[in-house]
Structure formats: structure tokens, C-alpha cells
Amino acid sequence: MKAIAIFFLNVLQNILGMTFGLLFPRKTKRNSYKALSDVDKVKYLEKRRQCKGYKKQWLYYRCREEGLLEAYNELFKTELEKQDSGTKFSFGKYRGEFVEDIWESDKEYVNWLSQQDWLAQYLDESDMIHELLLLEEENQN
Incomplete structure (x- = not known):
């Protein structure tokens, strides 16, 4: 008898959870890496590189693999390259x-x-x- 009561309580809890989940969806939005712009992807990768302690070359090679070299060059061109004209x-x-x-x-x-x-x-x-x-x-x- 006790097992049947627990079963029905669990069913009721799941039904209420699904109902309230549909009526009141969560407000938090998760930023998907794929949805970011190229510049934001490079910024994200740079933050990740710094947190993990990787060398600077890691970011260049990662951007090259993902086709983000234009955004990488735009963000990380050295001042000497910009002024050397x-x-x-x-x-x-x-x-x-x-x-x-x-x-x-x-x-x-x-x-x-x-x-x-x-x-x-x-x-x-x-x-x-x-x-x-x-x-x-x-x-x-």
C-alpha cells in the first residue's frame, strides 16, 4: 500500500512539474558557441586559453582549425603591424x-x-x- 502511494505521488509530482515547466519556462538563456559571431568566438577562445594556461600559439592554431583567422587577425594584430604603414x-x-x-x-x-x-x-x-x-x-x- 505504501509503495502504491509513493508511486502515485511521484506521478503527480512529474505531471505538476511538466505542467509548470510548460506554463513558466525558465528565463535563463544559454549561449551556444555555434550561435556566437566569429569575433565573439575568438574572444571566448582567448578567455579559455588564459584560464587553462595554454600558450598563445594554441589560440592561433585553434582559430585556424575553425576558420576564424580573419577575426583573429582583426582582434590581435599588433600595434606595430597597424602603424608600420x-x-x-x-x-x-x-x-x-x-x-x-x-x-x-x-x-x-x-x-x-x-x-x-x-x-x-x-x-x-x-x-x-x-x-x-x-x-x-x-x-x-
């Missing part, structure tokens, strides 16, 4: 600085520099300086 001074007080940045901050120095005879031995910088001076003259006219 300009010409840097290889001499003087602005050594290592971009010519365009110095042009914006110290035009007098660049004008003085363009009048120096010895600038010809630094061909890359002199070409860039002459281009900036020509652009400035065109803008003034």
Missing part, C-alpha cells in the same frame, strides 16, 4: 617617430629639414618630407 625618422631628435606625426606637431622642423643639403643621404625621409611639402603647397593654393 608610414615612414619613420632614422636620425635626429625625432628618431623612430613617424614623419606624418612630426609634420602635424612640428612643421617648422620639417621645413627646416627640407632645406638641409645632407638630407639626401636619408632618401626615404627626404622623399616623404618633399611629398608633405608639395601637399602643403597645393592646399595653400
Whole structure:
């Protein structure tokens, strides 16, 4: 008799649980890895890499396996790769600085520099300086 009562109580509990489960679904949403965007997948993998203590190469190879290299390069391009598109001074007080940045901050120095005879031995910088001076003259006219 006791076993039958326990059986019916379990059936009643299951019926009530299913009924309330259908009427009041849980509010929590589980983020599926597949539903994430490529950038979010790479961010997730980076967090996982840091938590597990894996080397940085692990993230690159994992992204390569899953076809996420574009998102990986977008997120983790080094600053040097992003800034390496300009010409840097290889001499003087602005050594290592971009010519365009110095042009914006110290035009007098660049004008003085363009009048120096010895600038010809630094061909890359002199070409860039002459281009900036020509652009400035065109803008003034």
C-alpha cells in the first residue's frame, strides 16, 4: 500500500512539474558557441586559453582549425603591424617617430629639414618630407 502511494505521488509530482515547466519556462538563456559571431568566438577562445594556461600559439592554431583567422587577425594584430604603414625618422631628435606625426606637431622642423643639403643621404625621409611639402603647397593654393 505504501509503495502504491509513493508511486502515485511521484506521478503527480512529474505531471505538476511538466505542467509548470510548460506554463513558466525558465528565463535563463544559454549561449551556444555555434550561435556566437566569429569575433565573439575568438574572444571566448582567448578567455579559455588564459584560464587553462595554454600558450598563445594554441589560440592561433585553434582559430585556424575553425576558420576564424580573419577575426583573429582583426582582434590581435599588433600595434606595430597597424602603424608600420608610414615612414619613420632614422636620425635626429625625432628618431623612430613617424614623419606624418612630426609634420602635424612640428612643421617648422620639417621645413627646416627640407632645406638641409645632407638630407639626401636619408632618401626615404627626404622623399616623404618633399611629398608633405608639395601637399602643403597645393592646399595653400
